[in-house]
Amino acid sequence: MKLLTLLSYIQIRFLLVLAISLGFIWSTNALAAGHGKKHKVHPVRTTPFGPHAEMAQLATVISQDQQLPLPWVRHQLSLARRVQGLEKMVMPPPTSSPKNWAAYQARFIEPRRIDAGVKFWQAYKDALERAQNIYGVPAELVVGVMGVETFYGQQMGNYKVLDVLTTLALHFPPEHPRVQERQAFFKSELGYFLKMVHAQPKGQAAITGSYAGAMGWPQFMPSSWSRFAVDFDGDGRIDLLKSPIDAIGSVANYFKAFGWQTGMPTHYSVQFDEAKLDKPTLLAPDILPSFSAASMRDKGVLLEGDAQQHKGNLALVELFNGTDAPSYVVGTENFYVVTRYNWSSYYALAVIELGQAVFKQIRD
Ligand SMILES: [Ca+2]
Numbered sequence: 438m439k440l441l442t443l444l445s446y447i448q449i450r451f452l453l454v455l456a457i458s459l460g461f462i463w464s465t466n467a468l469a470a471g472h473g474k475k476h477k478v479h480p481v482r483t484t485p486f487g488p489h490a491e492m493a494q495l496a497t498v499i500s501q502d503q504q505l506p507l508p509w510v511r512h513q514l515s516l517a518r519r520v521q522g523l524e525k526m527v528m529p530p531p532t533s534s535p536k537n538w539a540a541y542q543a544r545f546i547e548p549r550r551i552d553a554g555v556k557f558w559q560a561y562k563d564a565l566e567r568a569q570n571i572y573g574v575p576a577e578l579v580v581g582v583m584g585v586e587t588f589y590g591q592q593m594g595n596y597k598v599l600d601v602l603t604t605l606a607l608h609f610p611p612e613h614p615r616v617q618e619r620q621a622f623f624k625s626e627l628g629y630f631l632k633m634v635h636a637q638p639k640g641q642a643a644i645t646g647s648y649a650g651a652m653g654w655p656q657f658m659p660s661s662w663s664r665f666a667v668d669f670d671g672d673g674r675i676d677l678l679k680s681p682i683d684a685i686g687s688v689a690n691y692f693k694a695f696g697w698q699t700g701m702p703t704h705y706s707v708q709f710d711e712a713k714l715d716k717p718t719l720l721a722p723d724i725l726p727s728f729s730a731a732s733m734r735d736k737g738v739l740l741e742g743d744a745q746q747h748k749g750n751l752a753l754v755e756l757f758n759g760t761d762a763p764s765y766v767v768g769t770e771n772f773y774v775v776t777r778y779n780w781s782s783y784y785a786l787a788v789i790e791l792g793q794a795v796f797k798q799i800r801d
Contacts, residue, residue: 481520481595481596481597481600482520482521482522483518483519483520483521483597483600484518484519484521485518485519486517486518486519486603486607489607491607492514492603492607493511495514495606495607495624495627496510496511496514498624498628499624499627499628499631502625502628503628503629503631503632503635505631505632505635509635510631513599513631513634514603516599517599517600517603517604518597518600519600519603519604519607519608520596520600520601520604520648523601523604523605523608523648524608524609524610525610526648527605527609527610527613527619527648527649528610528612528613529613529614535757535759535760536756536757536759536783537757537758537759538756538757538758538763538764538783538786539758539759539761539764540759541783541787542786542787542790545584545585545787545790545791546787546790546791546794550584550588550589550791551791551794551795551798553584553588553589553591554580554581554583554584554589554791554792554794554795554798555795555798555799556589557580557583557584557589557681557795558576558580558795558796558799559799560681561681561682561685564669564670564681564682564685564686565579565580565685567669567686568669568685568686568688568689569689571686571689572686572689572690572692572693572697573693573697573698573699573700574688574689574692574693574697574699575792576792576796577792577793577795577796578692578703578775578788578789578792579685579688579689579792580791580792580795580796581787581788581789581790581791581792581793581795582655582688582778582788582792583654583655583681583684583685583688584788584791584792584795585784585787585788585791586654586655586656587653587654587655587656589654590654590681593645593646593647593652593653593654593656593678594645594646594647594648594651594652594656595645596645596646596647596648596650597643597644597645598630598644598645598646598650598652598659599630599634599644601646601647601648601649601650602623602626602627602630602650602659603627605619605620605623605649605650606620606623606624606626606627609623623649623650625660626650626658626659626660627650627659629658629659629660629662629663630650630659632659632663633659633662633663637674644678652677652678653676653677653678653684654677654678654681654684655677655684655687655688655691657677657687657691661691662675662677662687664694665687665690665691665694666683666687666690667683667686667687667690668683668686669682669683669684669685669686669687670682670683675687688778691777691778692774692775692777692778695774695777696770696774697771697774698749698770698771698774701749701769701770701771702743702769702771703768703769703771703772703775703785703789704754704766704767704768704769704772704786704789705740705741705743705744705747705751705766705767705769706741706766706767707738707739707740707753707765707766707767708739708741709737709738709739709765710737710738710739711737712737713735713736713737714736714737714738715736715737716737716753718736719733719736719737719738719753720753720755722752723752724752724754724768724772724773724776724782725752725773726749726750726751726752726768726769726770726772726773727750727751727752728750728751728752728753729750729751730744730745730746730747730751733751733753733767738753738767740767744767747769749769749770750770751767751768751769752767752768752772752773753765753767753768754766754767754768754772754782754786756782756783756786766786768782768785772785772789775788775789
């Protein structure tokens with residue numbers, strides 16, 4: 438199964454998203470993009486790295502791993518500058534902050550973003566349809582991703598990717614609970630990034646992105662770019678920054694690679710039979726679909742209509758609403774696939790609901 442062969446990649450992606458147990462942080466990009474009206478682009482402050490023993494080591498490792506000429510890698514790293522304030526930004530959120538689906542929903546499924554989504558859909562209708570035909574991934578999902586990630590290309594991040602990846606590779610905050618994994622991840626991403634730069638015409642080292650190095654309309658990390666990005670406008674090169682069409686094909690290809698099943702819904706609404714409800718068992722596997730429809734019913738989950746005949750496993754997804762009662766949906770294997778883009782059920786549902794809201798406008 439593709440999903441299984443991609444497990445190590447999934448873990449890497451998981452590291453990227455960091456922090457979250459389900460959903461507190463969006464992908465880096467969505468976090469930056471998510472503030473709607475309040476979005477402000479802060480000037481990025483950098484300082485020189487100065488003499489740095491570890492940088493020389495890093496250059497050697499990257500040169501070997503990515504098969505790049507060592508003097509060239511050294512030169513690229515010598516151009517990098519240390520980004521101030523990044524250490525704080527990559528720390529996990531305080532556990533005292535309650536997750537709040539209602540707040541995320543209000544932030545992402547709102548009129549301005551929906552309007553921008555409608556314009557995006559109209560502008561790239563052909564590419565969206567072509568992606569749907571080739572990869573089996575519905576246009577509304579691709580449209581949802583692009584809206585949550587970058588507000589349809591409006592907020593792609595203003596950090597130099599070379600600077601942020603080098604900073605996080607060399608100065609990841611030691612107090613982070615998973616500092617070793619995370620630092621290794623950013624070293625690896627820096628390697629992928631330099632590989633990409635090396636293969637591109639000059640000037641690519643100036644690429645900007647999120648504070649964690651995610652790039653372009655779909656906010657792909659360099660390793661995702663390398664593995665899943667496609668040239669979908671047929672100009673012979675992959676450009677996720679300037680070609681929304683390449684971005685559309687790449688997002689659809691990403692979901693297909695992670696096991697998207699054409700025609701399967703992402704989730705169902707749910708009610709409970711309180712007398713039979715076995716929530717601890719249902720919530721134990723988290724968002725990993727682990728129960729058949731019949732097994733769910735036995736544990737007190739009341740599904741409606743088609744959901745009762747759903748083939749394949751399901752997961753009970755719990756979304757906290759701050760101090761209010763949580764929301765619940767039943768996620769399918771396709772819901773799980775959406776969370777491969779960002780390990781968060783909150784993220785997945787926001788993407789899905791934004792896509793649906795845009796689709797509703799297009800249809801009506
Ligand atoms: Ca292209």
